[in-house]
Amino acid sequence: MSSATIVSLPDQSTARIPKVNFLTKENGLLSWLLTGDHKRIAVLYLISITFFFFIGGALAGLIRLQLLTPQADLLATDTYNKVFTMHGVIMVFLFLVPSVPATIGNFVIPMMVGAKDLALPKINLLSWYLYVIGGILVIYTMVSGGVDTGWTFTTPLSTHFSNTNVVSTGIAVFIAGFSSIFTGLNFIVTIHKMRCPGMTWFRLPLFVWSHYAASILMVLGTPVLAITLVLLVLERTVGIGVFDPAKGGDPLLFQHLFWFYSHPAVYIMILPGMGVISEVISTFSRKRVFGYTAVAFSSVAIAVFGFFVWAHHMFIMGISNYAVLVFSLLTMLVAVPSAIKIFNWAFTLYKGSITFETPMLYAFGFMGLFTIGGMTGVFLGASGTDIQLTETYFIVAHFHFVMVGGMLMAFLSGVHFWWPKITGRMYPEKISQMAAVVTFIGFNLTFFPQFILGTLGMPRRYASYPPEFQVLNVFSTAGASILGVGYLLPVLYLTWSLRYGKIAGDNPWQATGLEWQTQSPPLTENFTRIPIMDHEAYDYDWLERQKAKEVASVG
Amino acid sequence: MSEHSTHEATHETHEHEQEHEHEHHIVSPTIYVIVAASLLTLTATTVAASYVEMYVFNVVVALAIAVVKAVLVVLFFMHAKYSTKLTKLTIISGIFLLFGLIGMTLTDYMTRAWGQW
Amino acid sequence: MSDSPVIAHGRLETASDEHPSYQRHHFESVEQQADTTNFAMWLFLLTEVMFFGGLFTAYLILRNWYYPAFVEGSHQLNIFWGTANTSVLITSSFTMAMGVWCAETRRKNALVLCLVLTFVLGLVFLGIKGIEYHEKWVKHHVPGLNYSAESFLNPASDHEVYAEYHDKPLMPDMAAKTELYFFLYFAMTGMHALHMIIGIGILAFMIFRARAGAYTNGHVTFVENFGLYWHFVDIIWIFLFPLLYLISRHQ
Numbered sequence: 001m002s003s004a005t006i007v008s009l010p011d012q013s014t015a016r017i018p019k020v021n022f023l024t025k026e027n028g029l030l031s032w033l034l035t036g037d038h039k040r041i042a043v044l045y046l047i048s049i050t051f052f053f054f055i056g057g058a059l060a061g062l063i064r065l066q067l068l069t070p071q072a073d074l075l076a077t078d079t080y081n082k083v084f085t086m087h088g089v090i091m092v093f094l095f096l097v098p099s100v101p102a103t104i105g106n107f108v109i110p111m112m113v114g115a116k117d118l119a120l121p122k123i124n125l126l127s128w129y130l131y132v133i134g135g136i137l138v139i140y141t142m143v144s145g146g147v148d149t150g151w152t153f154t155t156p157l158s159t160h161f162s163n164t165n166v167v168s169t170g171i172a173v174f175i176a177g178f179s180s181i182f183t184g185l186n187f188i189v190t191i192h193k194m195r196c197p198g199m200t201w202f203r204l205p206l207f208v209w210s211h212y213a214a215s216i217l218m219v220l221g222t223p224v225l226a227i228t229l230v231l232l233v234l235e236r237t238v239g240i241g242v243f244d245p246a247k248g249g250d251p252l253l254f255q256h257l258f259w260f261y262s263h264p265a266v267y268i269m270i271l272p273g274m275g276v277i278s279e280v281i282s283t284f285s286r287k288r289v290f291g292y293t294a295v296a297f298s299s300v301a302i303a304v305f306g307f308f309v310w311a312h313h314m315f316i317m318g319i320s321n322y323a324v325l326v327f328s329l330l331t332m333l334v335a336v337p338s339a340i341k342i343f344n345w346a347f348t349l350y351k352g353s354i355t356f357e358t359p360m361l362y363a364f365g366f367m368g369l370f371t372i373g374g375m376t377g378v379f380l381g382a383s384g385t386d387i388q389l390t391e392t393y394f395i396v397a398h399f400h401f402v403m404v405g406g407m408l409m410a411f412l413s414g415v416h417f418w419w420p421k422i423t424g425r426m427y428p429e430k431i432s433q434m435a436a437v438v439t440f441i442g443f444n445l446t447f448f449p450q451f452i453l454g455t456l457g458m459p460r461r462y463a464s465y466p467p468e469f470q471v472l473n474v475f476s477t478a479g480a481s482i483l484g485v486g487y488l489l490p491v492l493y494l495t496w497s498l499r500y501g502k503i504a505g506d507n508p509w510q511a512t513g514l515e516w517q518t519q520s521p522p523l524t525e526n527f528t529r530i531p532i533m534d535h536e537a538y539d540y541d542w543l544e545r546q547k548a549k550e551v552a553s554v555g
Numbered sequence: 556m557s558e559h560s561t562h563e564a565t566h567e568t569h570e571h572e573q574e575h576e577h578e579h580h581i582v583s584p585t586i587y588v589i590v591a592a593s594l595l596t597l598t599a600t601t602v603a604a605s606y607v608e609m610y611v612f613n614v615v616v617a618l619a620i621a622v623v624k625a626v627l628v629v630l631f632f633m634h635a636k637y638s639t640k641l642t643k644l645t646i647i648s649g650i651f652l653l654f655g656l657i658g659m660t661l662t663d664y665m666t667r668a669w670g671q672w
Numbered sequence: 673m674s675d676s677p678v679i680a681h682g683r684l685e686t687a688s689d690e691h692p693s694y695q696r697h698h699f700e701s702v703e704q705q706a707d708t709t710n711f712a713m714w715l716f717l718l719t720e721v722m723f724f725g726g727l728f729t730a731y732l733i734l735r736n737w738y739y740p741a742f743v744e745g746s747h748q749l750n751i752f753w754g755t756a757n758t759s760v761l762i763t764s765s766f767t768m769a770m771g772v773w774c775a776e777t778r779r780k781n782a783l784v785l786c787l788v789l790t791f792v793l794g795l796v797f798l799g800i801k802g803i804e805y806h807e808k809w810v811k812h813h814v815p816g817l818n819y820s821a822e823s824f825l826n827p828a829s830d831h832e833v834y835a836e837y838h839d840k841p842l843m844p845d846m847a848a849k850t851e852l853y854f855f856l857y858f859a860m861t862g863m864h865a866l867h868m869i870i871g872i873g874i875l876a877f878m879i880f881r882a883r884a885g886a887y888t889n890g891h892v893t894f895v896e897n898f899g900l901y902w903h904f905v906d907i908i909w910i911f912l913f914p915l916l917y918l919i920s921r922h923q
Binding site for chain 3 (some may be wrong): 227
């Protein structure tokens, strides 16, 4: 690891956290629970999301422990089904979907566009409360017997044959879905209407573009999930027959409506992470993102195309061959914008001044692992391959590569990148770099064997398996324990840094972007006067001129 | 694509007919009356049309009348005609996506028993 | 940060700038606030379009699979009440639009009148819906609650409807599909009615506030944006009416 670093901290002997900031402005529990400040809401989200992440992670631990041995000797089969279902529900709806948007997005987007807050602060707070209520309902579901249908509620299992808490899970996800809708709505309105003078669309950081695209998906896709869950609950309680072949309904109708949201959902999950990567790669190569326009438009293209490929999750479910053809073709198209981004990031790195701070390590991990995950997605988009590999561990490996190797790494990258801005403190660099490396190693050991398991034919969602698959499963479980350490470490040292971390100052990374021109932690109103944007995005020359003009003082 | 216009923001005056918002056009009650009357007439028309045997065109006519009514409501009652391009784009994108949902789902249903639907 | 004075909206921002009490702190001007909240309401309506869109998709598929069942099911709906309800809702949209005009032109008493009329018409709509739902309940046409397809296996047993339409008896499997028609009827009109109830609740709140002059002092955005919501609920009904009531009324 190079010892070169761009970190520039104020003189620690004289530096202080600014007395007046969004954390100290008001005190008391109610000032947090009734806040309209987007930054406080972001912190509330960060705490709740971390809580649910570790519950989901514990469930993952149970899964991997179960799969150490071929027989179902840790958990009964029914229990195992409930464990992987809850793992999926929590990780998808309570962690991945809100992760970057609700924590980092909420915090920095108003500052990035030069506004004092999001457009609709009360809706923002409502969004958090809906998330918490949805989360509580999920916990209720778990303790009252769980649900065993898989997070995808595949019909007709979920409607007619499962005797677990499908209804309460459906209601919980319904409520959490509205949390997502309101966050996305807030972002779109803010980005359109609250940009400061001079902030044209093409001067926005690419983080904002990614969130704009993800917000379109949140706003337009999630309502379809909402109505689908309503129908699911009605089918289970009243027996209306819409998904029941005996009464003339069609189980595939549920799946069409469910995946109409759930495919865009994966882009809701990944696009904000891609936004983080754009910021991090630019900052730690000291270079503007290559092909800004291409990256911006490809974000929107992913959003638009992402709406029309959903049935690739249904190739073996009984849709017509013609539909398989159409959706397979469209799925090939949707990979192109993602690939464009990877190329652009790679060209950003080329001839940049690269340093290897922790956010950058996670970003490198993202680029490699997301590429693998994304490419295996293309393999699966080809219907011929999909028919062989679907419902095997190949799928499990594919989505964990993009979601964990991709999105979770991007989330950690973002948390580390903006941590000094949120808290005013730096985390300890050596241990954080080590945690990033441990995570990378653990991840690959956990999930790469699963690609092989999938091609060898091990089915997913099975509590037991033929003994010839055990070796690879043991590797996978070993990797999972390492991965667990890698995720636990940040919680520990980030918490430590709140008290003992070095004072970060306004702009420890020497980054461009309006949020870095404010104090750390920022004032409640972000800016004392609304800024005027008079330079392009990622303009490091402008930054040099600023530093020359500034009088250096902190606190 | 800056959203901020350079119109001066005049303070509230007692000339209550004066529009001070840059795209805020006050629609006159006459227009509302005409639109309401048209909507009621179209309602009568669509009921009458349902009593006439037009085979497969019954549903086409009924939906066409419904679309005309909806367009009238959107343009005049909801002021879309006098709204910003952004509003118009928002409406169109919603309709586009709705058609996408229905249309793409139909690629499955229409082709399951190809030709017998 | 540049040293030049901060310019916002073409005017130099000075310390003596006043803004109306209803302007929130994160907005630079009332125009921005009005513009922003208006756009937010349109976006919310977009989510509602997609929400109902799922039901319309289900309707489209099931109607095409079970057309005869849908025809005979729709004969069970009373065209008089349906047309009356459509007219009531259109009129309430008119009174709501007039209400917005009153707010814009600062006519306080007229605004209150318009809102009250809209409120009353909304209640009338729900009342008629209640009558219709009750009729369905009495005839055992509510899916999942003792549903009976007798009226379709043997249409002559339902004298009123038979006198008008002389429906042919359906085969048992097609007659069973009428339950799907009624599921869609209750789901779509029920979801619509739920939105009406929420709208009526907000109207009640608005009537109180309007009487206190809250919307005739220049701050029309609440009324305007609620108007958008109300018109949208009207548009949903504009589509539900022909799709549910007017499937085929010709003999």
